[in-house]
Amino acid sequence: MDADYALLARVVEAGSLSAAGRQMGLSPAMVSKRLARLEARLGVKLVHRTTRRLTLTEAGERFHADVVSILEAVRAAEERLTGDGQRPAGPLRVAVPTSFGRLHVAPHVPAFLQRYPQVDLRIELSDTFSDLVADRIDVAIRIAPEIPAGLIATRLADSRRVLCAAPAYLQRCGTPEALKDLADARRHRLLAADGQLPWRLVRGKQAVLVEGSSHVRTNSSEVVRELCVGGVGVALRSLWDVSALLAEGSLLRVLPDYEGSLDVAIYAVRARAAVEAPAVAAFVAFMAERLGSARWELG
Numbered sequence: 001m002d003a004d005y006a007l008l009a010r011v012v013e014a015g016s017l018s019a020a021g022r023q024m025g026l027s028p029a030m031v032s033k034r035l036a037r038l039e040a041r042l043g044v045k046l047v048h049r050t051t052r053r054l055t056l057t058e059a060g061e062r063f064h065a066d067v068v069s070i071l072e073a074v075r076a077a078e079e080r081l082t083g084d085g086q087r088p089a090g091p092l093r094v095a096v097p098t099s100f101g102r103l104h105v106a107p108h109v110p111a112f113l114q115r116y117p118q119v120d121l122r123i124e125l126s127d128t129f130s131d132l133v134a135d136r137i138d139v140a141i142r143i144a145p146e147i148p149a150g151l152i153a154t155r156l157a158d159s160r161r162v163l164c165a166a167p168a169y170l171q172r173c174g175t176p177e178a179l180k181d182l183a184d185a186r187r188h189r190l191l192a193a194d195g196q197l198p199w200r201l202v203r204g205k206q207a208v209l210v211e212g213s214s215h216v217r218t219n220s221s222e223v224v225r226e227l228c229v230g231g232v233g234v235a236l237r238s239l240w241d242v243s244a245l246l247a248e249g250s251l252l253r254v255l256p257d258y259e260g261s262l263d264v265a266i267y268a269v270r271a272r273a274a275v276e277a278p279a280v281a282a283f284v285a286f287m288a289e290r291l292g293s294a295r296w297e298l299g
Helices: 003-014 017-024 028-042 058-082 098-115 167-173 221-229 239-248 278-292
Strands: 047-049 054-056 090-096 119-125 139-144 151-158 161-165 199-203 206-210 234-238 265-271
Touching: 003 017, 003 028, 003 054, 003 058, 017 028, 028 047, 054 058, 090 098, 090 278, 098 119, 098 139, 098 221, 098 239, 098 278, 119 278, 139 278, 151 278, 161 239, 221 234, 221 239, 234 239, 265 278
Parallel strands: 090 119, 090 139
Antiparallel strands: 047 054, 139 265, 151 265, 161 234, 199 206
8 A cells, every 4th residue: 555645644634744744753844745746646736735724636635535445445454354343443533413412422422432442533513514525524413304325324313393482482472373374474483593494394194385584594503492492483393402391391382283394314424435444333333222212202
């Protein structure tokens, strides 16, 4: 295996020539020299260098993705040869939606690390969908109606969603009696994070669409929940997020004949690779074990 391939992967992971050099015991000048040598041999520029940051060119992004797959395949082959292939170890980067990560992933991390102490886990919290290859994400938890065909997805749990509002809001604005009431901006306010409207609802076999705009614009699903609890408006929320609030009466269900479309579920997704790393397989299986038995019920 070309050692400069591994150097490129380390530079991208570290984010700078100097950081990669420290990790590899090389001077920044030597790292730069070897990277330039690789670019000269390939006849293409791989990296844009500035004083503050390092970014891959378009060709560099494609080549880096291939290099990572090659290095992973070699590592997996060596582990199979030495008998270590079944032991999850090494770096594992996971991307999780902010609220779901805090409520339903973080509490399970201690048990995962106790079971697999050699895994070097990093958790990224974000309510946007990461580019798994570009962001070097090993596993992403996604709550979505479908997963792109280019990714491998494991369904972890259902994600049942209901309309709800705070008692103070309903006392002030009245309880909606029909979906058309939600469309009356003079009476009711909708709350949703960016990209979550329109709402796709079902009642039995009937599917309906609720158009509108959020009274407060935000990219945070957690902010939507807190605004809803604070009496600002009506929201469509997942039971994994609000079941406890419904049980204690901080939120009340609205239009209970309707729910969010049932095709939305919770998935663990990862990019296709020649060989799946043991740490990735272990994390997906562990979360399927923990979340598969979860039951977020109405209060």
